[in-house]
Amino acid sequence: MGTQPTLPSLDTPPSPRESTAATAAPWRRLRRFVVAERLSHWFYALFFLVALVSGLLMWIPASREWMAGARRTVALYHGYVGAAMIILPLVVFFLLDRRQMGRDLREVDKWNGDDRRWFRLALRGYTLRGREMPPQGRFNAGQKVNVVLVAAMAVGFSATGGILMHKEDMAAWLVSRALWLHDFLVVAAVAIFVGHLAHVLLTKHGRTYLAGMVKGWVPEELARERHLRWWEEETGAAEQMGAASEAGAGGEASSGDGV
Amino acid sequence: MSIDEKNIGRRTFIGLVLAGIVALFVGKDIFPHVTSGGGSSSGGAKSFRINSVKSGPPFDEATWRMTVDGLVRDPLSLTFSQFTDLPQVELTRDFLCVEGWGVNGVGWKGVAVKELMQRAGIDPQATDLVFHSGDGVYSDSLTLEQASLDDVLLVHELDGAPLPPNMGQPVRLIYPGHYGYKYVKWVERVEAINSKETPFTGYWENYGYSADATIPGYTP
Numbered sequence: 001m002g003t004q005p006t007l008p009s010l011d012t013p014p015s016p017r018e019s020t021a022a023t024a025a026p027w028r029r030l031r032r033f034v035v036a037e038r039l040s041h042w043f044y045a046l047f048f049l050v051a052l053v054s055g056l057l058m059w060i061p062a063s064r065e066w067m068a069g070a071r072r073t074v075a076l077y078h079g080y081v082g083a084a085m086i087i088l089p090l091v092v093f094f095l096l097d098r099r100q101m102g103r104d105l106r107e108v109d110k111w112n113g114d115d116r117r118w119f120r121l122a123l124r125g126y127t128l129r130g131r132e133m134p135p136q137g138r139f140n141a142g143q144k145v146n147v148v149l150v151a152a153m154a155v156g157f158s159a160t161g162g163i164l165m166h167k168e169d170m171a172a173w174l175v176s177r178a179l180w181l182h183d184f185l186v187v188a189a190v191a192i193f194v195g196h197l198a199h200v201l202l203t204k205h206g207r208t209y210l211a212g213m214v215k216g217w218v219p220e221e222l223a224r225e226r227h228l229r230w231w232e233e234e235t236g237a238a239e240q241m242g243a244a245s246e247a248g249a250g251g252e253a254s255s256g257d258g259v
Numbered sequence: 260m261s262i263d264e265k266n267i268g269r270r271t272f273i274g275l276v277l278a279g280i281v282a283l284f285v286g287k288d289i290f291p292h293v294t295s296g297g298g299s300s301s302g303g304a305k306s307f308r309i310n311s312v313k314s315g316p317p318f319d320e321a322t323w324r325m326t327v328d329g330l331v332r333d334p335l336s337l338t339f340s341q342f343t344d345l346p347q348v349e350l351t352r353d354f355l356c357v358e359g360w361g362v363n364g365v366g367w368k369g370v371a372v373k374e375l376m377q378r379a380g381i382d383p384q385a386t387d388l389v390f391h392s393g394d395g396v397y398s399d400s401l402t403l404e405q406a407s408l409d410d411v412l413l414v415h416e417l418d419g420a421p422l423p424p425n426m427g428q429p430v431r432l433i434y435p436g437h438y439g440y441k442y443v444k445w446v447e448r449v450e451a452i453n454s455k456e457t458p459f460t461g462y463w464e465n466y467g468y469s470a471d472a473t474i475p476g477y478t479p
Contacts, residue, residue, distance in 0.1 A: 061309045068312040068396070072466040109268035116267070148268050152275035160283070164359060172355055172474050179359030180287035181279065 029217040030234050032138065036097035037104065040088060041213055044150075047085045048193065051157075054078040055186060082161045085154055107137060108144045114229070115141040135228035149192060156185050306362040307354070309425045312462065313394040315445035318428045325375075325413070325430065329389075329450035332380030339415075339429055345370045345378075348412055350435075355474050357438040357463075367433050369414030373407045375449060385451040389459055390432050393445035399461035400454075400470075401434065401441070410435045413446055437472040 033041075054074050057063045064071060093101045111119075114134035119141035121133060127142070139147070163170055163178035170178075200206040205222060212218035223231040320339045327335040337345075349368045355361035372388070381403065389400045405411065413430050415422055422428040427444030434441040440463040452459060464470045 061311075064309075065311050065313060069462065069466050071312075072463075105268075109266050110264045111267035112263040112265075116265075144268055145271070148271045148275070152272050152279065155276050156279040159279070167357060167359060168469060169475075171476050172361070173476075175359040176355075176361055177283055177287050181283050184282070184286060184290075 028220040030220050030223045030231070031216055032212045032218045032223075033216045034097060034100050035216070036092050036100055038213055038216055039096070040092045040101075043088055044085060047081050047088065048189075051078060051081045051085065052186075052190070052193075054081065079161060079165045082157060086158045089151075089154075104139075104147075107139050108147045111141065111144065115144070118142075119145065136226065136230070137233075138227055138230040140226065146192070146196065149188075153185050153189055153192075156181065157189075160185070307426065308356065308358075308360055310356060310358075310439065311394070311397075311425065311444065313396045315424070315427065316393045318424065320429075323429060324447065326448045327375050327379040327451075328448070329452055330382035330385035331451050332382065333378070335375065335379050342370060342413075342430065343415060345374055348409075350410055350412070352410065352433070352435040353477075354439060354442075355477070357440055357468065357472070366416075366418045367412060367414040368416035368419075369412040369430070369433070371409065372401075372411045372413060372432075372449070373409075375413070376403070376406065376451075379451070381451050384453050387452050387454045387459065389450040389452055390443040390446050391448040391450065392443050393447040397443060397462045398459075399432075399441055399443050399464070400452075400459050403451075405434070413449075434472075436474055436477045438468075438474060440468060441472045 055078055057067060057074055058071060058078065067074060089101075114136065117134045118136060121127070121131070122142055126133060133140075160178040160182040163174060164182060167175040167178075200210040205226065208218060208222050212222075220231065220235070223234070323339050325335070325337040325339075325342050327337075347368055348371050349366065351364055351366045353361060353363045354365045376388070385403060387400045387402050388406045389398055391398045401411065410433075412433050414433050415430050417423070417426060422431060427442075427446070430446050432441065432443045432446055440461075461468075461470065
């Protein structure tokens with residue numbers, strides 16, 4: 001450990017810049033998500049669950065029979081929830097926090113060499129084995145892929161869902177293909193959702209991520225271990241690390257996994 | 260943006276959306292078994308999704324009757340063997356549900372509805388036939404003109420075998436070229452009505468579906 005940092009109050013989250021030490025203090029926290037991001041995430045999760053449950057109700061033969069004619073109403077609300085999943089990010093972006101959401105998009109978009117290496121290593125199972133990984137920003141490459149996948153699937157769901165909502169006016173071949181793709185996307189979305197849940201619930205750092213999405217803050221220790229570039233940016237440790245490096249210290253590596 | 264940074268996020272997003280567009284057009288043909296949503300070209304009872312609003316009654320040949328009544332000259336009450344002794348029609352048609360799935364090349368065998376109309380003697384005042392399901396809930400109607408088409412049948416066989424219980428055993432209506440919600444299962448009664456005097460709306464038509472149910476672009 002390096003220099004003993006000044007203890008911040010546990011009642012009030014510290015400013016990111018309060019931490020200037022080159023090593024992370026487990027009791028200190030960094031703000032990872034603002035309110036708009038957290039609301040967006042949790043409303044999106046809620047809408048996804050409602051869409052999933054209503055979709056399954058319409059898909060399972062026993063529940064179809066149980067709902068009888070109410071199936072039409074369920075289908076209608078399923079469509080409304082689907083539309084809400086498209087509108088929500090737009091509302092957050094344009095009305096709540098355009099600056100922060102724009103920052104999120106830029107971070108998800110831009111990958112440097114460490115991100116690419118991180119992702120290649122993750123595909124080879126390095127994260128599952130707890131191996132050292134290249135340093136990451138506020139989002140690691142796995143989390144970036146997750147965001148991109150969710151966004152692309154939202155486009156796919158809304159396009160195919162729109163066709164299915166107006167199926168009586170559409171060509172039969174198009175409706176049939178849209179239903180196939182909609183079903184296919186459900187399989188993919190459920191796989192991603194289950195993986196996402198398993199990760200945040202079954203691993204210690206996953207539960208820390210989960211708490212971060214609830215409270216907005218993550219322990220500085222987690223940031224340093226798994227998001228070294230972000231930790232350096234937030235704490236100003238990069239300069240200190242650079243100085244240390246010049247004095248003979250080696251490079252840093254973090255471990256961590258995606259989503 | 261540093262030299263090392265690349266816009267991989269947006270490229271991946273655009274690539275995925277383009278892949279989705281391709282999948283919309285060819286995915287169902289390339290991966291027919293990934294999901295059940297696209298239906299199948301294999302035909303047969305197993306290719307159908309079961310879409311019932313209520314389970315039908317168990318089939319008992321000893322007590323089952325097909326009734327044709329309402330605005331008719333000679334009401335009919337046929338046993339199952341009397342029904343199957345009527346002239347039989349066999350045809351192969353694609354089945355398509357309004358929800359988007361379908362089954363291609365389904366072999367049906369049954370009695371033309373117009374055969375029953377002739378035997379019962381439809382009253383000139385009648386305009387429509389209402390097909391009542393034995394489930395006590397579901398019903399739908401066809402105009403006399405629609406019901407008189409050669410391929411509108413009350414079928415009891417699917418691909419050479421008796422209709423399975425969940426497919427409407429022993430008899431269901433088929434109306435090729437139209438969505439499956441017109442294919443009333445467990446038909447036990449055909450009632451001739453005058454729709455001006457006794458307006459009728461089918462089960463799903465009450466929930467907004469079109470009474471016509473024509474499949475756009477359908478060719479037998």
